[in-house]
Amino acid sequence: MKIVSIIGARPQFIKCAPVSRALRTDHQEILVHTGQHYDENMSGIFFEELSIPTPDYHLGIGSGSHGAQTGRMLLAIEEVLLKEEPDMVLVYGDTNSTLAGSLAAAKLHIPVAHIEAGLRSYDRSMPEEMNRIVTDHTSDLLFVPTENGVANLAREGIEKGVYHVGDVMVDALLFNRELAGRSDILERLGLDAGTYYLATVHRASNTDDEQNLRSIMAAFAALDRPVLFPAHPRTRKFLEQYGILAEGNVRLIEPLPYLDMLRLLAQATAVLTDSGGVQKEAYILQVPCITLRENTEWVETVEDGWNVLAGADTGRIIAAVSQMTGGGGRSGSHSAHYGDGTAADKIRRIISAFDKE
Structure with missing residues (x-):
């Protein structure tokens, strides 16, 4: 498959690193950096440190109001998708880059895969919450880090294409x-x-x-x-x-x-x-x-x-x-809610199976 991966912010660079390594064993990945984070310490150095491939496209969107930034991203991403004609678009998390990528792909009838799907703060005053909701409702594959996320999606009537894979942040941190x-x-x-x-x-x-x-x-x-x-x-x-x-x-x-x-x-x-x-x-x-x-x-x-x-x-x-x-530290339990560091490989296998459907 030809997969366009869309990233733009510091947390997405971290999550992208293990997924990109896994995907490229089976598929062709086109990496698109929207430029949402453009400061060198917030962007460029991450690609070097985490051995992320150099983006194939750097859109240079920069900052701005939510509407202006998302609108510019939509226009630029659509141009990339029309040129590349990918089999799938992969988006991460809950930023304006996530929203723009999923909307651009959905309107062109390109399957969307959302990594970190199903999260909810239930605070709609947060722009990130609206980005999550819209992205989940436009996605064909929803890669969910937690059991709570699966339940959140079910409450919204989303059950098809939902996969509890664990969190790619664990993969990145362990690596x-x-x-x-x-x-x-x-x-x-x-x-x-x-x-x-x-x-x-x-x-x-x-x-x-x-x-x-x-x-x-x-x-x-x-x-x-x-x-x-x-x-x-x-x-x-x-x-x-x-x-x-x-x-x-x-x-x-x-x-x-x-x-x-x-x-x-x-x-x-x-x-x-x-x-x-x-x-x-x-x-x-x-x-x-x-x-x-x-x-x-x-x-x-x-x-x-x-x-x-x-x-x-x-x-x-x-x-x-x-x-x-205080008092010698805290004493709560600690469970492996976020997986064992194999989320990226699970995502690769599910995407490969989707290609054969």
């Missing part, structure tokens, strides 16, 4: 964990393992809301140890716009390559984040997580006690850190 262990990022930053918190903030509900961003930064500043904060370009822009300073123990640094981030996460006392991917990585690495949101699509991390939802409230965030790190 890269040894490489990450060789990173010297702790030494470069003058940190010791277990002596710092790691923070990431990029959701529009936090960055675009001045009070939320101020409350989060105030909580970081009040914590009992250094808070290492690799700031997304979007977040840094709003910090400057609002005049919010990194105070107290907060160390604001540039975004980091994946392997450096993986080592920092693995060695952190806890992570504070509004990222779905980081929540899941923390769970897999058994690092306590405080989520700066009121909901999560990764409900298993909360149910097992490794993640607590604290929103953007200063007091709740500080209390959650104390809860998750």
